[in-house]
Amino acid sequence: MSTMKFCRECNNILYPKEDKEQKILLYACRNCDHQEAADNFIVYRNQIHHSVADRTRVLQDVAADPTLPRTKAVKCIQCNHGEAVFFQATARGEEGMTLFFVCCNPSCAHRWKD
Known part of the structure; x- marks a missing residue:
């Protein structure tokens, strides 16, 4: 997990910086000249957590999507509807x-896998 780093000299936030000559990742202070080598190469991580209700809503909307293929070769086992x-x-x-x-x-909007 990516954490915030702080300068040892002035306690300001250290920002990721690339040393193009040595091809390494550094964390540098924008206030003073302090720099330190990165021990973790994850600069930013965006984790998206969906609730069960969000996932269900997305799948229900799938049935109305005109770009997805439809078939009448299967029947819904829950309502016996002939299109999916x-x-x-x-x-x-x-x-x-x-x-x-x-x-x-x-x-209905029942979903199943083959």
């Missing part, structure tokens, strides 16, 4: 691509 949208994605905890289906019935 399908797409391929990597399932969590599995290797390779998985075929996902989403029921096109707006009151």
Whole structure:
């Protein structure tokens, strides 16, 4: 995890800086001339956490997407509707691509994988 670093001389924030000649990452103070070599090369990390409700809403919106392919060859096991949208994605905890289906019935929006 990336943490903030502070100058040992004046306690201001150290900013990442590239030493192009030596090709190393430094942390440098903008107030004084203090510099130190980076021990961790992660400058910034943006972690996005989605709630379960956000993921469900996205999958329900998938059925209304006109750019996704539709099929009438499968029936929803929950409402018996005869049309579904399908797409391929990597399932969590599995290797390779998985075929996902989403029921096109707006009151159902059941999702399953093949």
